[in-house]
Amino acid sequence: MERQRVRLVDSLRGFSLFGILLANLLIFQYGMFGKDLISFYNLSDFNFGSYKFIQVFVEGTFMPIFTFLFGYSLIKLVESIREKGRKSRWFLVRRFLMLLTLGLLHSTYIWEGDILTFYGGIGFFLFFFINRKPKTLIIWGIVLLLLITVTGYGKYEETEKEKTITASYVEKTTDIYKNGTYSEIKDHRNNGEDPLTAMFDEDTIPSFFIILLLPFVIAPLFLFGMAAAKLNIFAKPKEERNSYFKYMLIFIPLGLILKIIGHLAEKSDWASIGVMSGGPILALGYMAAFAYLFSSHSQALPFRAFESVGKLSLTNYIMQSVICTTIFYGYGLGLFGNFGTFNSILIGVVIFAIQCFISTMYLKKFKRGPLELLLRIVTNFSWNGRVKTK
Numbered sequence: 001m002e003r004q005r006v007r008l009v010d011s012l013r014g015f016s017l018f019g020i021l022l023a024n025l026l027i028f029q030y031g032m033f034g035k036d037l038i039s040f041y042n043l044s045d046f047n048f049g050s051y052k053f054i055q056v057f058v059e060g061t062f063m064p065i066f067t068f069l070f071g072y073s074l075i076k077l078v079e080s081i082r083e084k085g086r087k088s089r090w091f092l093v094r095r096f097l098m099l100l101t102l103g104l105l106h107s108t109y110i111w112e113g114d115i116l117t118f119y120g121g122i123g124f125f126l127f128f129f130i131n132r133k134p135k136t137l138i139i140w141g142i143v144l145l146l147l148i149t150v151t152g153y154g155k156y157e158e159t160e161k162e163k164t165i166t167a168s169y170v171e172k173t174t175d176i177y178k179n180g181t182y183s184e185i186k187d188h189r190n191n192g193e194d195p196l197t198a199m200f201d202e203d204t205i206p207s208f209f210i211i212l213l214l215p216f217v218i219a220p221l222f223l224f225g226m227a228a229a230k231l232n233i234f235a236k237p238k239e240e241r242n243s244y245f246k247y248m249l250i251f252i253p254l255g256l257i258l259k260i261i262g263h264l265a266e267k268s269d270w271a272s273i274g275v276m277s278g279g280p281i282l283a284l285g286y287m288a289a290f291a292y293l294f295s296s297h298s299q300a301l302p303f304r305a306f307e308s309v310g311k312l313s314l315t316n317y318i319m320q321s322v323i324c325t326t327i328f329y330g331y332g333l334g335l336f337g338n339f340g341t342f343n344s345i346l347i348g349v350v351i352f353a354i355q356c357f358i359s360t361m362y363l364k365k366f367k368r369g370p371l372e373l374l375l376r377i378v379t380n381f382s383w384n385g386r387v388k389t390k
Contacts, residue, residue, distance in 0.1 A: 005311075006076075008234045008294050011303050013069050014310030015290055018352045019062025021320050022054060025344040027113045028324040029336060031177065033195055034170045041337055050342040056259050060279030063115070064221040065287055066313075070119060071126070071225025072234075077379075078130055079229075088130070095379040096123035102314075102371070111321040112189050118218075126222060134227040141223035148220075149277045166195045177329055178336040185329055221280055237295035244295065247288035255282025305356035312359050315369035323351055 026035040034040060038051055074092075081088045103117030129137055158166070176188045233240065255278050262274025294303055309316050326332035327347070328339065339347075362369070368376065380386060 006234050007298065007307060008237050008291060009069060009072060010310035011294060011298075011307040012065065012234075012287060012290055012310065013313050014306030014308065014356075016062045016065035016069065017309055017313055017316055017320075018306070018348075019058050019286075020066060020317070021324075021352055022345060022348045023059045023062060024113055024320070025324065025348050026051070026054060026059070026341070028111075028328050029339055029341075029344050031170060031173045031336075032112055033166055034173060034337070037166060037170050040167065040170050040174075043341065047341045050340075050345060052263065054341065054345070055263055056256070060259075060275065061255070061282045061286065064218065064280045064283035066115075067119075067218050067221040068225035068228070068283065068287065071222035072229040073225075074123070074126065074222075075130070075226050075229035089127075091379055091381075092123065092127070092130075094381060095375065096120045098375055098378040099123065102318075102375075106318060106321065108190060109186065110318070111325055113321075116317075122219070122222065125219075126226070129223060129226060132226075134230045137223045137227035137230070141220035141227070144223070145220040145277065145280065149273050162195065169193065169195050174337045178334050178338075180330040182329075182331040185331065218280075221283065224284070234291065237291055237298065241292060241295040244288045244292035248285055248292055251281050251285030251288060253285075255279070255285050258282075305360060308359035308363055309352070309355055311363060312369035312372060314371040314375060316355050316359065318371060319355070320351065 029035075030038065030041060038048070043051060077095075078088045078092070081091050097120065099116050099120030101120075103114045103120055106116055107114035129140065132140075173188065176184055180188070228234065237244075258274040258278030259282060260274075260278075262271045262276075262278055265271050265274070297303060328334075328336045330336070377383060
């Protein structure tokens, strides 16, 4: 008998996918490097305001929610396997390797903004924490968060060489992604000519150091999610309602203040601290607010729609890439670079609404999505996707 899914967690996962889509639309439309060189695209004041809205309220905040839930689900998976008398190690190894494989296929053939490869890779790092107590996980999470805050102090000025390389790459990317064929776009994405290759030069060591730190920016949310699962948080939303409200009032204002300071004072020594620490903190606030509303309105249509998308999160994540690359790339509608950030928000809402509808209809006939079933088959090493009781 399979353990019952935590509805709030599925609904939160769907909610996070909505935010991830809105944030990723900046990359779909402007490219991985173009989204941070937005002046190249000469946005109107209205579209620039929409761009800043996404940066403050969405970007760097919804991915940590998804990360938190990855850690949460990891512990629940381990508990489920152990309840059947099996050791979890090889189940997890297969799962992480499959995520790595799906991520590599996704980034090579569809879109460069993949996160599955990162999740599969960091999963092996999480082995060291699976058997730790909740208190230990929380302490490690706080320590890593503080470490990132400290190392984020100071500003890094790009060299003229770096600026030239990035601007040239963005210009070339815009032309190819907007007008190129599928093969041309794939070759450009995978040929290793992006500005990151310059980070191996001796004058770009600081920026390469920042790239190395990125996994540790996300790691605290994995650990907090694992601790939450061990404490069985989210299992009884109505009983935890007051706690959600308290955390919402603390983390949302704090996260927003940090992110706003980070974006308003981009050239200050504190900017990176605000952006890097503000995102995860705001994520905790969003989760608390969502859980607070869910605790009294769990049967409302929006929450049930989010839940449906969340149950099919892997399939829906990949489909977002397929849909959006078709809209923006040359082998589709070719709207790359000139669609507008406000319009991208609107199209994001439409795409997600369609995913909500299709996911709800799909789950009336099937229990799992195609990619969810594939991952389950590989993880459990069983054609029916079930863990054999020992």
